[in-house]
Each structure stands twice: as structure tokens, then as C-alpha cells.
Amino acid sequence: MRSAAPAGADDLARRFLARLRPGRDGWTTAGLTLVLVAVALGASALLLTLTGASPGDSAKAIWTGSLANTGGWTTTLLNAAPLLLVALGACICATAGTFNIGQEGQVLMGGLLGAWVGLRLALPGPSLVFVVMLAAAVGGGLWAALSALMYRYRGVNVVVSTLLMSFLAMQLVTFMVSSPWGLQESAQGESGIADAQSNPLPANALLAHFGEYPSLQLNAGLFIALAAAAAVVVALSRSRWGFTVRMVGLNPLTAQHAGVRVGLLGGLTLALSGAFAGLAGGLLLASPVSTNRLQSGLSDNVGWDGLLVALVARNRPLVAIPVAFVFGMLRAGGDFLSATGVPSYLVDIVKALLVLAFVVPPVLIDLFRGRRGAQPQAPAAVPVVPTKMEAAV
Numbered sequence: 001m002r003s004a005a006p007a008g009a010d011d012l013a014r015r016f017l018a019r020l021r022p023g024r025d026g027w028t029t030a031g032l033t034l035v036l037v038a039v040a041l042g043a044s045a046l047l048l049t050l051t052g053a054s055p056g057d058s059a060k061a062i063w064t065g066s067l068a069n070t071g072g073w074t075t076t077l078l079n080a081a082p083l084l085l086v087a088l089g090a091c092i093c094a095t096a097g098t099f100n101i102g103q104e105g106q107v108l109m110g111g112l113l114g115a116w117v118g119l120r121l122a123l124p125g126p127s128l129v130f131v132v133m134l135a136a137a138v139g140g141g142l143w144a145a146l147s148a149l150m151y152r153y154r155g156v157n158v159v160v161s162t163l164l165m166s167f168l169a170m171q172l173v174t175f176m177v178s179s180p181w182g183l184q185e186s187a188q189g190e191s192g193i194a195d196a197q198s199n200p201l202p203a204n205a206l207l208a209h210f211g212e213y214p215s216l217q218l219n220a221g222l223f224i225a226l227a228a229a230a231a232v233v234v235a236l237s238r239s240r241w242g243f244t245v246r247m248v249g250l251n252p253l254t255a256q257h258a259g260v261r262v263g264l265l266g267g268l269t270l271a272l273s274g275a276f277a278g279l280a281g282g283l284l285l286a287s288p289v290s291t292n293r294l295q296s297g298l299s300d301n302v303g304w305d306g307l308l309v310a311l312v313a314r315n316r317p318l319v320a321i322p323v324a325f326v327f328g329m330l331r332a333g334g335d336f337l338s339a340t341g342v343p344s345y346l347v348d349i350v351k352a353l354l355v356l357a358f359v360v361p362p363v364l365i366d367l368f369r370g371r372r373g374a375q376p377q378a379p380a381a382v383p384v385v386p387t388k389m390e391a392a393v
Contacts (some may be wrong), residue, residue: 140278
């Protein structure tokens with residue numbers, strides 16, 4: 001006669017293995033993804049050849065600029081941290097059924113409010129960098145919340161409003177760094193005209209870093225991004241709030257009947273997504289290896305690339321970590337590749353092809369299944385060990 005403990009252990013093992021089984025559609029998606037990735041890389045090599053560049057030399061340049069040495073690793077990780085933060089916010093928003101595509105503007109607004117606080121407040125010690133990061137998150141969150149309010153009171157589509165608000169943010173940052181009463185640089189150049197940028201942040205407003213060149217340098221922003229990823233994973237999968245967010249994303253009508261304030265929760269997740277993007281803008285502003293000045297080009301497409309990270313990760317925060325690293329590698333290697341004379345837009349084309357390779361397979365499988373008239377298969381039943389109270393009932 002078997003004891004209760006081994007039986008429970010066997011059942012937990014079966015449940016764990018059931019979660020690991022991808023199923024027929026999972027294997028089909030994985031195989032199709034590998035094929036499309038190979039096609040994307042082949043198309044990228046062909047494009048490089050047609051433009052007169054060597055695919056081998058280009059791949060070597062990307063490797064040299066991203067992973068070949070400690071300097072490349074430093075740049076890759078530095079690029080990956082803000083991308084991960086933007087992607088985490090996009091994952092939260094998409095889980096609730098809202099699609100935010102205004103991260104580029106939210107990154108800029110985070111940098112704007114962070115720069116204003118860092119240059120206007122005279123706080124002692126490391127408290128200033130904390131306030132700068134907090135202000136950056138608030139700036140991005142408030143900018144995204146405006147789109148939620150426009151949808152709530154005027155019915156403006158969130159996708160349209162978040163996109164258009166990005167262009168407004170670009171103009172607002174340009175105006176602020178070009179105005180003497182705003183954040184324009186106080187020092188004048190040789191021409192006697194101040195540049196369209198702010199003064200540098202004070203030293204105690206910058207993020208700490210560990211390691212010195214030529215050794216590997218780790219920025220505190222990387223640890224902030226990883227801690228945020230862990231918090232988002234736990235919150236979405238293990239908390240009551242995360243369950244509510246997932247329920248709203250799956251069926252808002254059912255969530256409303258269950259007593260969830262769907263509109264309020266959607267607006268909060270949109271603001272939270274903007275807060276993560278704004279925090280990414282704070283990282284770009286306060287990084288010790290950057291200029292530490294607010295400029296109109298501060299975001300440098302981090303918002304767009306972070307959204308692509310979330311798309312490739314299929315809105316799964318844990319998967320977004322390695323995907324952000326890959327995109328950080330492409331950004332670091334792409335900068336090095338541009339220095340060799342290869343147009344930088346080719347790297348953007350490679351990223352776009354890879355995004356399509358990861359996003360298209362599930363769509364193709366659904367289309368093929370729909371044409372054949374097949375019904376989605378129900379998930380396999382997983383045996384559950386009843387608790388003592390359930391068994392008593």
C-alpha cells in the first residue's frame with residue numbers, strides 16, 4: 001500500500017510534465033518559427049549582398065560590437081535594460097486587453113519630468129536619483145493616462161491617441177530644451193547660441209555602476225529592470241490583481257458581471273504601462289555612460305523597439321528578458337556595424353524580419369485551422385489533488 005506522500009509527489013510531477021508538453025500546435029508553431037527565422041536571416045544576407053556589403057563581415061561586426069568583448073557586453077546590457085522596462089509595461093497592458101503603442105512618447109515624457117526634477121531640486125546624496133527615477137515613472141504614467149481619459153470621456157481610440165501623443169511629446173521636449181525659461185542649456189557654444197539640450201544632471205542624480213573599463217560595467221538600471229520583471233511576473237501570475245487583469249483581457253463582459261470595474265482597470269494598466277516606459281526614459285537620462293542631458297532624441301527608438309520585444313515575447317514578461325537581451329545585442333552591434341559604413345537602416349530591417357518570423361506563425365496556424373473548419377482542441381485535463389477540506393465536502 002502506497003503512502004499519501006509519494007502519491008502526492010507523483011501527482012505533482014504529472015502536473016509539472018503536463019505543463020511542459022507543448023502539444024501538437026506548440027510543436028507546429030516552434031517548427032514554423034525556426035523555418036521563418038532561417039528565411040529572415042537568409043533574406044537579410046541577400047539584402048546585404050545586394051547593397052554591396054558582405055554578410056559574413058556584417059555578422060562579424062555585429063558580434064564584435066555586442067558580445068566579443070567586455071565593452072560589447074556592457075553596451076548590450078545597457079541597451080537591454082530600458083527595452084525590458086518598456087516591454088514589461090506593454091505586456092501588462094496587452095494582458096488587460098489594451099494595446100498601447102505610444103511608448104516612444106512616454107519614454108520622452110519620463111525623461112522630461114526626470115530632467116526637470118533633477119535640475120530643479122537640490123537634494124543631498126543618492127536621494128536625488130531616487131526622486132529622478134520616481135518622477136520619470138510618473139511622467140510616463142501621466143502621459144499615458146491622458147489617452148485613458150480621452151477614451152473614457154470622448155471615446156477616442158486608445159491605439160490612435162497613444163500613437164499621436166508620441167508626436168506631441170517629441171515637439172514638447174524640443175520646445176522645452178529650446179526655451180530659456182524651460183530646460184535649455186545655460187552655457188553657450190562657440191557660436192554664442194545655446195544648444196537644444198538641457199544642462200547635465202548633477203553627479204548625485206546619476207545611477208550607480210559597477211566595474212571599470214576595460215572590465216565589464218554593470219549599470220544599476222539593469223538590476224532595476226530585472227527586479228521589475230520579477231515583480232511583474234509574480235503580480236500577473238500569483239496575485240489577485242493579476243488574476244483580475246487576465247480575466248479582463250480574456251473576457252471583459254464576464255469580468256464586469258463579476259464586479260470588476262473594467263474601465264478603471266484598463267485605464268490603470270495603460271497608466272502603468274506608461275510608467276514603465278517613463279522609467280526607461282529615466283534610465284536613458286541618468287545612465288553614467290550617456291550625456292545625462294535631456295535631448296529631443298533621448299528615446300532613440302527605445303519605445304518602438306521595446307514594443308517589438310513584447311510582440312516577439314507574445315506578451316509574456318519572463319520571455320521578454322532574453323528577447324530584450326537579443327534586441328540589446330542588435331542595437332549594440334548595429335551601432336558598431338554603422339561605423340563600418342553599412343547603413344543603419346539595414347539593422348532595422350533585420351529586426352523587422354525577425355519580429356515577423358516570431359509573430360506570424362500563430363497567425364498562420366489559426367488561419368489554416370479556420371479554413372479547414374477545425375475547432376480548437378480543449379486543453380488536456382490535468383489531475384488535481386483535492387485538499388482535505390474538498391475531500392471532506
